[in-house]
Amino acid sequence: MSDTRRIQHIDAWRFLAVNLVILSHFFIGSNFSFLVTTYPFLLTLGKFGELGVLIFFFISGFVICRGLVDERAETTWVSLKAFYVRRSCRILPPLYLYLGSSCFLVCIRLVKH
Structure with a gap:
């Protein structure tokens, strides 16, 4: 929009x-x-x-x-295909950033212990 x-x-x-x-x-x-x-x-x-x-x-x-x-x-x-592509482009990048950050923080915590 x-x-x-x-x-x-x-x-x-x-x-x-x-x-x-x-x-x-x-x-x-x-x-x-x-x-x-x-x-x-x-x-x-x-x-x-x-x-x-x-x-x-x-x-x-x-x-x-x-x-x-x-x-x-x-x-x-x-176009439902275009709709889902747009939604994926909005939702997936923050999801991957969150998952990557979480994994990074868990790895740091595991290395310290």
């Missing part, structure tokens, strides 16, 4: 969703979970991570459907 057709409000919702998930991980699943015992209201804030995931999936579905509808309006048909 080109920048001229980008919906700015979606970026704000995506920012909110990602931050809710990050805060949830920070307060519930990290070494800072002691803050939850000190300040119990943070546990409630941490549970908003589930809402962040739902918002993010909703946004993803909307953006994907909008792209397919726009493609059909422009070309009168939708």
